[in-house]
Amino acid sequence: MTKGDPSRQKSDSEGEGADPSFEVNSAVLQRLMGEDNSVIVEALKKSLGSLVGTSSGYLESLPVPVQNRIEFLRELDASRAELEDEFDEEMRKLEAAYTAKFAPLDRQLRSVVQGKEEVPANKETEIPADCPTGIPLFWLTALRSDPQLEERITEKDAEVLVYLTDVTSEPVVGEEDGDSFTLIFTFADNPFFTNKTLKKTYYMADDDDLMLEKISSDRVNWKAGKDVTVKVMKKKLRPGQKGTPATKVQSVDSFFNWFDPPQIPEDDENMDEEEMEQLQDAMEADFMLAEIINEKILPHPLKYFTGENLQDEDEDDEDEDEDDEDDEEDSEEDSEDDDEEDSEDEEDARPQARARGG
Amino acid sequence: MTKGDPSRQKSDSEGEGADPSFEVNSAVLQRLMGEDNSVIVEALKKSLGSLVGTSSGYLESLPVPVQNRIEFLRELDASRAELEDEFDEEMRKLEAAYTAKFAPLDRQLRSVVQGKEEVPANKETEIPADCPTGIPLFWLTALRSDPQLEERITEKDAEVLVYLTDVTSEPVVGEEDGDSFTLIFTFADNPFFTNKTLKKTYYMADDDDLMLEKISSDRVNWKAGKDVTVKVMKKKLRPGQKGTPATKVQSVDSFFNWFDPPQIPEDDENMDEEEMEQLQDAMEADFMLAEIINEKILPHPLKYFTGENLQDEDEDDEDEDEDDEDDEEDSEEDSEDDDEEDSEDEEDARPQARARGG
Numbered sequence: 001m002t003k004g005d006p007s008r009q010k011s012d013s014e015g016e017g018a019d020p021s022f023e024v025n026s027a028v029l030q031r032l033m034g035e036d037n038s039v040i041v042e043a044l045k046k047s048l049g050s051l052v053g054t055s056s057g058y059l060e061s062l063p064v065p066v067q068n069r070i071e072f073l074r075e076l077d078a079s080r081a082e083l084e085d086e087f088d089e090e091m092r093k094l095e096a097a098y099t100a101k102f103a104p105l106d107r108q109l110r111s112v113v114q115g116k117e118e119v120p121a122n123k124e125t126e127i128p129a130d131c132p133t134g135i136p137l138f139w140l141t142a143l144r145s146d147p148q149l150e151e152r153i154t155e156k157d158a159e160v161l162v163y164l165t166d167v168t169s170e171p172v173v174g175e176e177d178g179d180s181f182t183l184i185f186t187f188a189d190n191p192f193f194t195n196k197t198l199k200k201t202y203y204m205a206d207d208d209d210l211m212l213e214k215i216s217s218d219r220v221n222w223k224a225g226k227d228v229t230v231k232v233m234k235k236k237l238r239p240g241q242k243g244t245p246a247t248k249v250q251s252v253d254s255f256f257n258w259f260d261p262p263q264i265p266e267d268d269e270n271m272d273e274e275e276m277e278q279l280q281d282a283m284e285a286d287f288m289l290a291e292i293i294n295e296k297i298l299p300h301p302l303k304y305f306t307g308e309n310l311q312d313e314d315e316d317d318e319d320e321d322e323d324d325e326d327d328e329e330d331s332e333e334d335s336e337d338d339d340e341e342d343s344e345d346e347e348d349a350r351p352q353a354r355a356r357g358g
Numbered sequence: 359m360t361k362g363d364p365s366r367q368k369s370d371s372e373g374e375g376a377d378p379s380f381e382v383n384s385a386v387l388q389r390l391m392g393e394d395n396s397v398i399v400e401a402l403k404k405s406l407g408s409l410v411g412t413s414s415g416y417l418e419s420l421p422v423p424v425q426n427r428i429e430f431l432r433e434l435d436a437s438r439a440e441l442e443d444e445f446d447e448e449m450r451k452l453e454a455a456y457t458a459k460f461a462p463l464d465r466q467l468r469s470v471v472q473g474k475e476e477v478p479a480n481k482e483t484e485i486p487a488d489c490p491t492g493i494p495l496f497w498l499t500a501l502r503s504d505p506q507l508e509e510r511i512t513e514k515d516a517e518v519l520v521y522l523t524d525v526t527s528e529p530v531v532g533e534e535d536g537d538s539f540t541l542i543f544t545f546a547d548n549p550f551f552t553n554k555t556l557k558k559t560y561y562m563a564d565d566d567d568l569m570l571e572k573i574s575s576d577r578v579n580w581k582a583g584k585d586v587t588v589k590v591m592k593k594k595l596r597p598g599q600k601g602t603p604a605t606k607v608q609s610v611d612s613f614f615n616w617f618d619p620p621q622i623p624e625d626d627e628n629m630d631e632e633e634m635e636q637l638q639d640a641m642e643a644d645f646m647l648a649e650i651i652n653e654k655i656l657p658h659p660l661k662y663f664t665g666e667n668l669q670d671e672d673e674d675d676e677d678e679d680e681d682d683e684d685d686e687e688d689s690e691e692d693s694e695d696d697d698e699e700d701s702e703d704e705e706d707a708r709p710q711a712r713a714r715g716g
Contacts, residue, residue, distance in 0.1 A: 066494070072478070073471075077467075113427075135431075
């Protein structure tokens with residue numbers, strides 16, 4: 001929301017000075033209040049033509065009986081605030097209770113996926129020696145089942161994400177952390193990088209508006225020559241030239257670019273409007289993927305692994321199937337790394353404004 | 359979210375055809391699974407190189423013990439879904455209970471504001487004859503106390519909003535109405551228009567994403583010559599010309615333009631991307647004002663009437679006061695109807711992405 005509120009200072013510095021619409025206002029007020037309400041009309045003049053705040057003199061100029069009414073509303077307002085606090089507390093309790101109920105189910109799923117726990121049906125039968133443990137490719141498959149993530153995951157990324165063994169989310173616990181959360185990606189030993197986990201934290205402002213304030217991320221420690229976010233181009237040697245050819249590193253599309261999130265610079269006051277907008281767009285785009293993982297995939301990863309999430313979406317959209325037919329033709333083409341696919345999807349969606357929870 | 363999901367159809371039509379990265383994938387999988395896992399490696403090949411869905415054949419090709427594990431996860435998933443339904447139900451109950459607790463307080467506030475109810479402190483004293491009933495200009499003052507609304511309320515609008523006697527919000531009750539709500543603005547008899555109330559309804563998609571689907575609004579029935587959303591310009595008569603001068607009607611900035619909200623055309627399939635984006639921006643801008651009224655002002659209108667809302671914001675922003683100083687100079691100028699003021703505020707704000715509640 002807007003901050004600092006320059007207009008408020010204005011009402012301090014302005015007085016009852018020359019207001020061009022003064023006469024009209026006065027007349028309107030006379031009609032509203034009746035001819036004899038000169039006291040209130042005088043007082044109300046101040047409220048028109050400048051923003052009303054505590055210091056405009058309007059409230060103070062109101063007759064005592066009106067002041068008494070305002071005082072009474074203060075009591076009502078305090079009672080409401082008390083009830084709201086009670087409500088928030090009840091909500092927190094309810095959420096905590098259900099978070100605790102979800103936890104063992106979520107833990108058990110991970111345990112089965114990683115092969116740490118065997119399911120009852122398998123305990124009675126002999127498992128062939130060539131049967132893999134757990135559910136292989138569970139997380140790669142689940143992530144790729146979301147169309148927006150699938151667009152970001154290249155073939156090379158998929159080869160890395162084969163080693164993804166777990167994805168979890170943890171709330172950031174702290175006084176001002178509101179709805180901040182950390183996504184934790186756990187990997188098996190792999191030939192690509194040395195990290196055991198990659199963590200990404202989304203810091204949300206601690207108010208009702210659920211605003212993203214900052215994104216922090218572990219950097220990927222790529223092993224030599226294994227960085228899938230870059231392409232190494234060798235310059236051709238000229239005829240007769242000897243030695244090692246020079247190389248040029250060029251960044252390429254990769255899901256792992258997501259672990260290099262947009263940063264708010266220290267001196268953000270000096271950013272111009274366009275830079276600020278670009279940064280905000282970049283943060284929103286980054287956050288969108290985190291939201292998909294945190295709020296859609298993590299509560300029901302099985303649905304994503306099996307592709308049921310796509311069936312659910314189809315059902316939701318049944319009445320709009322006609323809209324989608326034009327798209328099928330395009331879909332035959334290989335769309336990997338194709339950024340335009342993204343905007344086509346947006347074009348297809350009905351206009352919808354994002355709203356916040358309440 | 360994206361719909362129709364063209365990429366899913368793709369995985370049906372593609373088979374295990376020529377995949378250029380096939381050899382690499384196979385090698386990676388061999389490393390991961392061990393040399394003897396030929397069954398699973400064969401099965402997994404299908405999962406790389408195309409989006410996995412129910413019909414890709416990947417799930418079906420997994421060994422029986424893995425299938426058993428997936429079956430077990432289905433049970434976990436069903437248990438979680440059951441718990442989630444329980445949680446939603448508990449939340450609904452809690453919300454309903456507190457809505458019922460807030461209602462009498464909100465009603466009493468309105469009753470005092472409109473002068474239908476006298477407060478205890480005034481019952482003992484004699485109220486002077488020239489004292490107005492209720493709290494005059496309560497709603498106009500409250501609305502103008504929000505900086506974003508204040509920017510939209512012109513001097514002419516304020517003269518009309520003097521007659522605003524009540525603002526309420528009602529949920530839209532229906533099967534698919536989710537968080538849809540109606541704002542109701544009640545007016546005293548006035549010289550500007552004939553409406554007793556102006557209602558605006560925001561239809562939200564009934565899912566977790568809180569998406570705005572449609573905005574409907576009562577139109578203002580302006581009395582002749584009283585429409586504050588237009589300026590009537592008289593064309594000058596040429597020297598010697600006789601008769602009534604021709605008039606030209608030009609629309610001007612006005613808060614009441616908000617009662618002419620953006621509409622999604624019937625044939626929105628034919629809109630191009632730019633039109634779609636403009637419509638979406640317009641809907642979001644319209645909705646932003648509704649949110650301020652519905653979620654900020656209506657729960658605590660007294661705080662807005664007295665200007666305490668501005669003090670609260672100042673306190674929140676205390677650590678950023680330095681940022682605001684540069685703005686004070688600008689604020690001396692009269693900013694009414696100045697659209698640029700808006701973008702300055704945005705520039706001043708730290709980049710924040712809007713998130714949805716969860």
